[in-house]
Amino acid sequence: MIRATRLGFVAALALAGVALSSCAKEESGTRTLQLWTIGREGEAVQQLLPEFEHEHPGLHVEVQQLPLTAAHQKLLTAYAGDSTPDITQLGNTWIPEMVALGALEPLDARVKASKVVDPADYFPAIWSTNVIDGTLYGVPWYVDTRLLFYRKDLLAKAGYDHPPRDWAEWQAMMAKLAQPRGKAYGVLLPTNEFEQLLSLALQQPDPLLRDNGRYGNFQSPGFKKALAFYVSLFKDDQAPMMTNVGVGNPWAAFGQGFYAFYLSGPWNIGEFRKRLPPEQQGDWATTPLPGPDGPGASNAGGSSLVIYRASKHKDDAWALIEFLSRPAIQERFYQILGDMPPRRSSWTAPALRDDDKAAAFRDQLERVKATPPVAEWERIVTEMQLVAAQAAHGDLTIDQAAAEIDRRADRLLEKRRWMLDHGHKATP
Amino acid sequence: MNTSRAAWLFITPALIILGLFFLLPVVAALVLSVTDYDLYALADIRNLRFVALQNYWALLQRPLFWSALGHTVYFVVVGVPLSLLASLGAAMLLNSPLARFKPFFRTALFAPVVTTVVAVAVIWRYLFNTKYGLINYTLDAIGMPTVDWLGDPHWAMPTIILFAVWKNFGYNMIIFMAGLQAIPADLYEAARIDGASAWAQFRHITLPMLKPTMLMVSILTVSGYFQLFAEPYVMTEGGPLQSTTSVLYLMYEEGFKWWNLGSASAVAFILFVIMFAVTAAMLRLSKRGEPA
Numbered sequence: 265m266i267r268a269t270r271l272g273f274v275a276a277l278a279l280a281g282v283a284l285s286s287c288a289k290e291e292s293g294t295r296t297l298q299l300w301t302i303g304r305e306g307e308a309v310q311q312l313l314p315e316f317e318h319e320h321p322g323l324h325v326e327v328q329q330l331p332l333t334a335a336h337q338k339l340l341t342a343y344a345g346d347s348t349p350d351i352t353q354l355g356n357t358w359i360p361e362m363v364a365l366g367a368l369e370p371l372d373a374r375v376k377a378s379k380v381v382d383p384a385d386y387f388p389a390i391w392s393t394n395v396i397d398g399t400l401y402g403v404p405w406y407v408d409t410r411l412l413f414y415r416k417d418l419l420a421k422a423g424y425d426h427p428p429r430d431w432a433e434w435q436a437m438m439a440k441l442a443q444p445r446g447k448a449y450g451v452l453l454p455t456n457e458f459e460q461l462l463s464l465a466l467q468q469p470d471p472l473l474r475d476n477g478r479y480g481n482f483q484s485p486g487f488k489k490a491l492a493f494y495v496s497l498f499k500d501d502q503a504p505m506m507t508n509v510g511v512g513n514p515w516a517a518f519g520q521g522f523y524a525f526y527l528s529g530p531w532n533i534g535e536f537r538k539r540l541p542p543e544q545q546g547d548w549a550t551t552p553l554p555g556p557d558g559p560g561a562s563n564a565g566g567s568s569l570v571i572y573r574a575s576k577h578k579d580d581a582w583a584l585i586e587f588l589s590r591p592a593i594q595e596r597f598y599q600i601l602g603d604m605p606p607r608r609s610s611w612t613a614p615a616l617r618d619d620d621k622a623a624a625f626r627d628q629l630e631r632v633k634a635t636p637p638v639a640e641w642e643r644i645v646t647e648m649q650l651v652a653a654q655a656a657h658g659d660l661t662i663d664q665a666a667a668e669i670d671r672r673a674d675r676l677l678e679k680r681r682w683m684l685d686h687g688h689k690a691t692p
Numbered sequence: 693m694n695t696s697r698a699a700w701l702f703i704t705p706a707l708i709i710l711g712l713f714f715l716l717p718v719v720a721a722l723v724l725s726v727t728d729y730d731l732y733a734l735a736d737i738r739n740l741r742f743v744a745l746q747n748y749w750a751l752l753q754r755p756l757f758w759s760a761l762g763h764t765v766y767f768v769v770v771g772v773p774l775s776l777l778a779s780l781g782a783a784m785l786l787n788s789p790l791a792r793f794k795p796f797f798r799t800a801l802f803a804p805v806v807t808t809v810v811a812v813a814v815i816w817r818y819l820f821n822t823k824y825g826l827i828n829y830t831l832d833a834i835g836m837p838t839v840d841w842l843g844d845p846h847w848a849m850p851t852i853i854l855f856a857v858w859k860n861f862g863y864n865m866i867i868f869m870a871g872l873q874a875i876p877a878d879l880y881e882a883a884r885i886d887g888a889s890a891w892a893q894f895r896h897i898t899l900p901m902l903k904p905t906m907l908m909v910s911i912l913t914v915s916g917y918f919q920l921f922a923e924p925y926v927m928t929e930g931g932p933l934q935s936t937t938s939v940l941y942l943m944y945e946e947g948f949k950w951w952n953l954g955s956a957s958a959v960a961f962i963l964f965v966i967m968f969a970v971t972a973a974m975l976r977l978s979k980r981g982e983p984a
Contacts, residue, residue, distance in 0.1 A: 337948050344734055365735040456931055507843055507932050512823045639731060643950055653933055679732060688732075688739055 297325045297580055298349035302335040302567070305353055305406075308601040309588070316587045323580055336642075343367050350575040351584060353567045356393040356634075357641055359402055362570065364639040368401045369571040369578060375400060380586040385607045389564040389632045396637050402568030403585050404606035406597070409562045410463045410553065411628050413526040413536065415518070417547040427551035431493060434525075434554045438502040441524045450502035451525035452514060453494070455656060458649035459563060460527045463553060464490040466633040467560035473673070477638040478681050480673025482648065483666045489556065491652060491662055498656040505656065515539040518548070527553070529565070533621045534602040550624040552631070564632035566606065604629075640676045647672040725957035734951065747958035756934065757959070760942045761966075763849060767938065768917045771853045775913055776906075778861040783868035784898075798869075802862035809859065813926035816855050817842065820927075842928055845935035852923045852936055859923075860916070864909045871905035872898070907978045911971050918967050939963050 301309060306329030313325050328349065330338050336358065342348045343365055354362060362368050375381050381403055383391055394402040414427060422441055428434035438450025453460045465472060468486025473479065481487070497503040504511075504523070511517060518526055519540045526532070536548060553562045569588060571581045587593060594605035595613040604625055605611060616622050635641055648669050655665035682688075725747055732739040751757045782801055786794055804812060819826050820841035828838040841851045875898065883893050899906075921940040924930050930937035930945070939959060947956030 340731075340734075340951050361731065364731060367735075455933075512821050650934065657933070679728065679730060682741075683732060683739065688736075 294322050294324050295577055295580060297323060297351065297577055297584060298328065299325050299584065300328045300330055300339075300349045300352040302330050302353050302355070303332045304601060305567070305603065308597055308603070311600055312588070312593060312596060316584060319587070320580070320583060323583075325584065346574065348572040348574050350577050350581045351569055351571055353405060354402060354570050356390070356402070356404070356564070356566055356568050359394060359568060359570070360396055360637045360641065361639040363396045363401055367572055367574075369573045369575070371400045371403065371571070371582075374582050375403070378586060381589050382607075385609050387564075387606060387608070387629045387632065389634050390566060390606050390629070393564055393566075393634045393637070394568050402570040403589055405567050405569045405588060406594075406603035407606045407629060407632075408529050408531075408565035408567070408604070409625065409628050409632050410459050410527055410529050410565070411562055411624055412551050412553060413518070413528055413532060414549060414551060415521065415524045415547055416549050418521055418524045427549070428554045430554050430558055430560075431556050435493075435496075435502070438497070438525065439500070442500070442502045445501050448521060449504045449523040451497060451527060452506075452511065452517070452523045453497065453503045453527060454508035454511060455505060455653040456507040456649070458645045458652075459529075459565070461490065461494050461649065461652050462635070462645060463527065463562045464494055464560075466563055466635070467553070467555045471636065473636040473638065473644075473677075476684065477636050478677060478684065480644065480670040480677070482669040482673060483663075488662055488666050491655065491665060493556075494652065495655050495662065495665075499658070519544055530604050530622075530625055531602060533619075550621050552624050552628045559627075559631060561631045561633045562628055564634045566604075638677070638680060640680060643676050644673045647676070721957040721960060724953050725961055727954045728952075729954040730950075730952045743954070747955050748962065751955065751958055751962065756937065757939075757942065759934065760937045760939045763936060764918060764920055764938045764940075766849060767853060767856070767920050768914060770850075771856055771917050772910065772913050774853065775857045775861050775864065775917075776910060778857055779864035779909070780868050780902075782861065782865045783872055786865070787869055787872045798866075801865060804859045805862040809922040810926050812859060813855065813923060817927050820851055843932055845933045848928055848932055848936045852920075852927060855927070856917070856920070856923055860913075864913060867905060867909055868902070871902050875901045903978075907974070911974055914974065915967055915971060918963065918970070 299309070306327050310327055313327070317323060317325065335355075339348075339352065339354070339358070339362070343362075348367065359368070375383060386404055387407065390404050390407050394400055394404060412427065418441060419425075419427070419437065422437060424437055428437055442448060442450045465487050468484070468490055470481060470484035470486035472481055472487065474481040498505055508514070514526065515532075515535055516539070517523065518536070533550070537545065540548070553560045555561065569585045571578055571585070575581055588597075589607070591605070591607055591610040591613070594607065594610040595615060597603055598605060598610075598613075599615055604622070605616070611617065611626055616626070635645070638644075651660065651665050651669045651672070654660050655662065660668065726742060726744055727733070728741045728743050728747070785791060786797055786801075791797070818824075820828075822828060822838070822840045822843055825841070827841065831838050839847055841847055879897050879901070880893055883897060888896070919940050920938040921944065924936040924938055924941050925944070928936045930941050940963065943956050943959040943963070946952045946959060
């Protein structure tokens, strides 16, 4: 049977897990640092930690890996239950939310005094996602942006010797490649992922929220243009109407030529190298995201390392952040996992410099844009995608969809407006 | 009165436990549901506002709430009869004198009930996969058109119903078997002597004799099916296009994903009121058929 008590039980389990980890015995003379990671980063960081512990005798780092799907919930639950770790990895779009809770330690003074963390060396848009109302709360750990993976051989067959430079050219290519209609497609845009439309929307001059994040700005000409472009790809059968569950195995489908372009992130470099047969390895490449008229921006995604205000070992936590921010360590992190470093100097490492698939990301990272730093952003962008998927299905016109997204965004931002209007700080 | 004092003494421990772990949370949730408890209130309780019935009002105006309620009702209206039919059918088969290997089949049909829903749902997700799933592979092999089971908004809910019925029918089957065994065999004998057909025997003996069992099983199943959560959570995450978002799933997202506990509590109470009304109506209807 399907019981609500399950939920309570799951929540209790989550809390118990958190509680257990915090009652871990500390051996005499050693200090334990709690580091939480999300997804696969935990495994990679485990390989780097012995060196850190060797440099800092008497310090032991305990890593807890959270699954991506449960991470957000677990971090909030941990805050509610006063059992936050010392450091955690945090998706940079979640930082405003944690800052709204007042859970994070400001880091400006530590960065100023640091010999390792040099703000000028970081990609500016990525750095800026960690700054809320002029205060720095996190240090970028790795970056993540979306661009195009594409099949060079299929493009050559269609008569093109270069990747698309702007929307018009990209669309012309897809029109040729999406043949026979309904059997092959130009691009895969899973309808349940918001990152693709978000990237196209960030290429526009109009901000996505207006009046200091009080209201949605989705009826701006820029967003409507992006939405219209996105919807047209489905209308003209250039993108399949599928969720990522429906696609199943996107890598095999890419190899079979089910679609020629795939708007995705850096982790897929490793996936395609692993999953496509050797004879196909020369057939695919990456290229920066084309914009409405020339090279376009993309999203400034990625994860940062943050220190919790409740931590009792802030100096040790900062030492670990500095260690993980060293270019040499970031290079090793890249080799283990393929997570791209947020510092320009890390990119001079041979492993990254000579990788033709990574070069497009290096180029794109100079043209990324941050999303609005409001706590409600994750929810707004989720609603945006739900409405956009309805528009792609043809249930709503572009104008109707834009108005509906604004309506939902305004509803979600109601509390924020109240906080701002009554002098409560929405971001302490 | 001494006896009554003794009685109170004996039930006190149970009452305290019930009060602490059942009544108190329910009251707390009711209080929460008239506030806008959220992330900001979690950070600083001064950001909490008393909103009276606004959460309820806002919910009733949300299309997603109505569609979630629609999906849940769809699940109940289609799923419960299917589940009861499957349970009763399986119970009759197992109860028939012709059946062989009864203990084996009883265990096999009951097995899905005791396996964790998450593990089974993951396996079914593979079976239902559009491209590589065994089900579509079989359909294709016999020349039938394949279906995008979990990716098509029209098919996702029927798929989940099929899965839930398969998962849960064994539980009711066991109850029905007990009910069937309690029917005196001489009734059937008398009917056979009178020349009643198998169908007539079923209609005039089995069904009437099973009525109390049927009532209990349908109330349990209805209230269970209204609380649809785990299946969409594991198989579709409420998708595609929110076509499998149930009321409880909505509550989970509001409360645990977005931390809007005020709004989530309101969802819980609305669902409670609906379930209360439905079960009360079922009890009433069943009483109507009986001689007063």
